[in-house]
Amino acid sequence: MSYSSLLILTLIGTFLIFRGFETFRDQGFKFITGFEWTSNVVDGVEKGTFGIGAMIIGTLLIAFTAIAIGVPISAMTALYLNFYAPAKAKALLTTILDLMAAFPSILFGLWGYFVLAPMAEYWAKLLYKYFRWIPIFDAPQPAFARSPFIAALVLTVMIIPIVTSVSREVFSQAPLDRIQAAYALGATKWAMIRTVVIPFGASGVVGGAMLGLGRAMGETVAIYMVLNIAFINNLHILYGVGGNVASMIVQKWGESGLVESKALLAAGFVLFMLTLIVNSIANLIVRYAVKSGK
Amino acid sequence: MATNATVVSAMKPSMPWQPTRGDRARSVIRLLISALLTYGIVALTPLKGKLAYFFVFIALSTFITAVDKFRAGGKKAAQDSFVSALALTAGVIVFLPVASILFTTVSRGVKGFHKTLLTDTMAKASITDPISMGGILHAIVGTIMIVLLASIISVPLSIMTALYLTEIKGRASGFIQFLVQAMSGIPSIVAGIFIYAAILVNTALRGSAIIGALALAILMIPTVTRTSQEVLRLIPNDLREAGLALGATQWKTVATIVLPAARSGLVTAFILGVARIAGETAPLLFTIGAADTLNLNPINGANSALPYYTWRTLTGGTPESMQRAWTAILVLLIVVLALFITARSISRRRTA
Amino acid sequence: MSSNEEFNVHKENNGEDMTIANAQPSHAAPKSLSEVSANRLKDRTPGNAPLGTGLEARNIHAWFSKHLAVQDISLDFAAGTVTALIGPSGCGKSTFIRTLNRMHEFIPGAAMAGEVLLNGKDIYERGTDVTKIRLQIGMVFQKPNPFPSMTIGENVLSGLKLAQLKVTNKDDLMEECLERAGLWNEVKDRLGAHAGGLSGGQQQRLCIARSLAVNPKVLLMDEPCSALDPGSTLRIEETIGELAKSMTIIIVTHNMQQAARVSDYTAFFLSDGGPGKLIEVGPTNEIFSTPRDQRTENYVSGRFG
Numbered sequence: 001m002s003y004s005s006l007l008i009l010t011l012i013g014t015f016l017i018f019r020g021f022e023t024f025r026d027q028g029f030k031f032i033t034g035f036e037w038t039s040n041v042v043d044g045v046e047k048g049t050f051g052i053g054a055m056i057i058g059t060l061l062i063a064f065t066a067i068a069i070g071v072p073i074s075a076m077t078a079l080y081l082n083f084y085a086p087a088k089a090k091a092l093l094t095t096i097l098d099l100m101a102a103f104p105s106i107l108f109g110l111w112g113y114f115v116l117a118p119m120a121e122y123w124a125k126l127l128y129k130y131f132r133w134i135p136i137f138d139a140p141q142p143a144f145a146r147s148p149f150i151a152a153l154v155l156t157v158m159i160i161p162i163v164t165s166v167s168r169e170v171f172s173q174a175p176l177d178r179i180q181a182a183y184a185l186g187a188t189k190w191a192m193i194r195t196v197v198i199p200f201g202a203s204g205v206v207g208g209a210m211l212g213l214g215r216a217m218g219e220t221v222a223i224y225m226v227l228n229i230a231f232i233n234n235l236h237i238l239y240g241v242g243g244n245v246a247s248m249i250v251q252k253w254g255e256s257g258l259v260e261s262k263a264l265l266a267a268g269f270v271l272f273m274l275t276l277i278v279n280s281i282a283n284l285i286v287r288y289a290v291k292s293g294k
Numbered sequence: 295m296a297t298n299a300t301v302v303s304a305m306k307p308s309m310p311w312q313p314t315r316g317d318r319a320r321s322v323i324r325l326l327i328s329a330l331l332t333y334g335i336v337a338l339t340p341l342k343g344k345l346a347y348f349f350v351f352i353a354l355s356t357f358i359t360a361v362d363k364f365r366a367g368g369k370k371a372a373q374d375s376f377v378s379a380l381a382l383t384a385g386v387i388v389f390l391p392v393a394s395i396l397f398t399t400v401s402r403g404v405k406g407f408h409k410t411l412l413t414d415t416m417a418k419a420s421i422t423d424p425i426s427m428g429g430i431l432h433a434i435v436g437t438i439m440i441v442l443l444a445s446i447i448s449v450p451l452s453i454m455t456a457l458y459l460t461e462i463k464g465r466a467s468g469f470i471q472f473l474v475q476a477m478s479g480i481p482s483i484v485a486g487i488f489i490y491a492a493i494l495v496n497t498a499l500r501g502s503a504i505i506g507a508l509a510l511a512i513l514m515i516p517t518v519t520r521t522s523q524e525v526l527r528l529i530p531n532d533l534r535e536a537g538l539a540l541g542a543t544q545w546k547t548v549a550t551i552v553l554p555a556a557r558s559g560l561v562t563a564f565i566l567g568v569a570r571i572a573g574e575t576a577p578l579l580f581t582i583g584a585a586d587t588l589n590l591n592p593i594n595g596a597n598s599a600l601p602y603y604t605w606r607t608l609t610g611g612t613p614e615s616m617q618r619a620w621t622a623i624l625v626l627l628i629v630v631l632a633l634f635i636t637a638r639s640i641s642r643r644r645t646a
Numbered sequence: 647m648s649s650n651e652e653f654n655v656h657k658e659n660n661g662e663d664m665t666i667a668n669a670q671p672s673h674a675a676p677k678s679l680s681e682v683s684a685n686r687l688k689d690r691t692p693g694n695a696p697l698g699t700g701l702e703a704r705n706i707h708a709w710f711s712k713h714l715a716v717q718d719i720s721l722d723f724a725a726g727t728v729t730a731l732i733g734p735s736g737c738g739k740s741t742f743i744r745t746l747n748r749m750h751e752f753i754p755g756a757a758m759a760g761e762v763l764l765n766g767k768d769i770y771e772r773g774t775d776v777t778k779i780r781l782q783i784g785m786v787f788q789k790p791n792p793f794p795s796m797t798i799g800e801n802v803l804s805g806l807k808l809a810q811l812k813v814t815n816k817d818d819l820m821e822e823c824l825e826r827a828g829l830w831n832e833v834k835d836r837l838g839a840h841a842g843g844l845s846g847g848q849q850q851r852l853c854i855a856r857s858l859a860v861n862p863k864v865l866l867m868d869e870p871c872s873a874l875d876p877g878s879t880l881r882i883e884e885t886i887g888e889l890a891k892s893m894t895i896i897i898v899t900h901n902m903q904q905a906a907r908v909s910d911y912t913a914f915f916l917s918d919g920g921p922g923k924l925i926e927v928g929p930t931n932e933i934f935s936t937p938r939d940q941r942t943e944n945y946v947s948g949r950f951g
Contacts, residue, residue: 084378111394114398126340160388190370215479279475310758
């Protein structure tokens with residue numbers, strides 16, 4: 001009965017490996033590192049070169065940007081909820097966070113495209129104007145619509161509930177006797193937090209951040225709607241082109257022939273492995289953080 | 295020094311550590327100064343828009359408050375007030391997107407409400423037709439169908455798994471726990487691909503409600519299992535011991551004592567699982583087929599669902615199809631909100 | 647007559663204290679608390695440093711939301727003395743002592759009335775910097791709570807770091823505080839080790855050293871030895887005797903023998919189901935030998951509590 005989950009997970013892995021194995025066999029390791037994805041029919045035989053390298057870089061780029069923006073905000077929000085917020089504000093904000101966690105991702109995609117993107121484009125222009133001496137903010141042309149930056153912002157909003165929730169959980173377990181000791185020594189609230197709460201909860205926040213990372217890496221529809229997906233390796237986050245593995249699968253699926261669809265399945269398998277590793281590490285860290293801390 | 299305190303005085307409680315009226319007046323003055331300076335700064339620089347006012351105001355009031363506190367209490371007081379301001383800012387930043395999402399969805403979606411929205415399907419209308427034609431009945435029914443099917447598949451499995459992990463605690467528990475956690479991290483697209491690869495790819499089967507439900511089940515099982523686990527863990531052990539002491543077997547104890555006690559929590563777990571999958575789009579993309587008509591057959595023929603319908607209308611490209619998307623997502627949001635509120639009120643009644 | 651030297655015999659066994667096993671009092675075991683207290687008075691060499699007026703509590707009341715926990719306590723703690731607060735569980739001693747360094751206000755819904763005067767100034771006066779007050783009125787808690795993310799040396803100086811105070815010679819201050827707390831010899835070679843590796847008694851002495859580093863005028867101790875073994879308890883009681891020469895010490899204790907050993911004055915608290923009240927206060931050996939109130943007599947002779 002509960003071995004069902006064992007069964008399902010094994011089946012998923014097996015099938016994806018199986019179907020994608022052929023692609024690996026044909027393309028080899030270049031599947032992950034290659035940057036070219038072409039598929040054409042030559043003399044009635046489907047041939048193709050499949051390399052998801054650009055998409056993996058894209059996945060990591062927007063996911064890590066989302067973490068970089070989202071984790072500080074989430075950690076501060078967790079501190080606010082635990083140590084600063086008056087009771088009513090705490091209840092309201094907690095409800096809002098739970099609500100956010102329940103929103104469908106397509107809603108984030110819609111909102112991201114229609115509401116956030118115009119504003120973010122404007123911010124991108126400002127960033128480009130004043131900060132383009134930093135390479136990541138530079139761009140080959142000033143085309144800022146549907147950029148990885150906007151996609152990362154949407155992802156940030158999506159992962160804030162998870163990271164904040166885990167951080168709150170960990171911070172709330174900070175030992176009261178040490179908190180009192182700090183105050184009795186004449187500490188201000190911030191001095192107490194940085195001496196007792198942060199050393200205690202830091203690893204928990206890291207675990208939460210990794211859970212957020214796993215979610216960000218696997219997001220599909222929201223990215224598809226907000227990002228201009230093209231098979232170009234783009235590290236300039238303000239420049240309007242990019243992609244991630246999940247949205248690439250969706251984009252190419254409709255018109256794919258047999259060989260290409262096997263390659264897409266292989267891509268799904270790679271994505272699955274990536275998120276599996278990240279999530280496993282994250283869960284280990286969170287469990288260790290909540291248990292220890294004595 | 296040797297006094298006997300026998301006189302009882304009737305003194306009133308006070309909280310001398312709370313901010314005084316003078317403190318409050320001071321903070322109001324600080325905010326006013328910040329507001330004025332904000333207006334000036336935004337007028338003079340290339341920043342524009344409501345958000346510009348917002349961020350400049352926050353930055354200025356943080357700075358001014360920190361300076362004020364520095365004069366009173368030195369560096370540590372200034373640092374403390376700076377961090378307080380940051381924490382509050384973070385809270386507000388989290389609040390803004392949600393407010394914006396809710397406001398946008400309601401204001402845009404409402405425009406698409408018309409008499410036949412919930413009773414008509416898209417059988418005779420195309421997504422680019424004027425919004426008063428056609429409706430989303432097929433999508434709503436489709437959603438209900440696949441959620442029901444997914445629940446039938448997932449809920450018994452999940453609850454059994456949760457019971458195994460919390461009650462029996464067999465030798466495989468560590469491994470099963472790991473699996474459940476791994477499953478909860480599966481990207482939704484991968485769930486869809488898996489079902490496609492496992493069932494549809496080399497067979498004559500085509501997308502239908504049951505196939506979509508299977509993909510959703512993969513996502514529902516870990517959610518319901520984890521929430522059920524937490525609920526079961528909260529049941530005090532005394533109940534279990536009482537049952538066993540009366541001579542019942544472990545399974546009988548679970549069935550007659552633990553499960554009824556956990557009933558409302560398990561219902562909450564179920565509802566949360568439903569809320570999770572009701573809004574999923576990616577798993578359905580390859581598994582449900584693309585239907586514009588009402589299809590009550592779960593195993594034969596393409597079907598639709600609210601998120602999927604939204605997805606399709608987005609690709610239409612015209613203002614009419616976009617409007618349909620907003621309206622459909624508003625209906626979906628209402629459904630998710632209703633589920634959310636229901637789950638909360640059940641759990642609140644439980645702990646009351 | 648027992649002499650302090652005998653209590654100092656200890657084995658350097660992992661820095662651990664084996665005093666109790668070696669203590670050999672040279673007189674017959676005391677038969678009553680008043681004898682203990684009388685013996686102590688004979689040994690005590692009074693301090694002679696000018697210390698100011700100590701701490702005075704006037705008409706202190708404390709509430710938790712609407713519930714009155716402590717009613718109308720007035721006590722004047724003279725400088726250079728040790729005062730023990732005794733009484734059965736739940737009679738408000740801990741609540742009262744937390745009003746003395748403004749820790750009571752951390753509890754949501756807390757309220758108070760009355761004044762606490764340090765050097766003549768009410769610490770609850772509006773506009774007072776409460777963090778500065780807590781530097782002058784320190785506290786040692788029941789459960790030892792050193793900061794595990796810091797080394798032993800860093801723990802001692804943590805009060806300075808928290809308050810962002812500059813000190814000219816950190817190492818001298820560290821040594822002095824550890825010496826006064828009775829811990830220097832056991833840790834002087836491992837100041838860089840983590841605080842978590844110490845025993846319970848050592849951790850508590852580390853917490854005392856930590857409180858001393860910010861140079862308080864008053865030290866509040868809330869049952870500091872109740873979680874410790876008898877050997878550590880004795881070490882800490884010696885420390886209290888030494889510290890009292892330069893500051894005012896107020897100690898809450900459940901242990902009447904400890905009160906008799908350690909304090910100059912004793913205050914007896916009691917709650918008859920309602921708010922805690924001060925029943926009687928006086929020099930320790932009077933409280934234990936000739937208490938004025940019948941309830942005090944009942945408590946110290948063990949008829950209840």
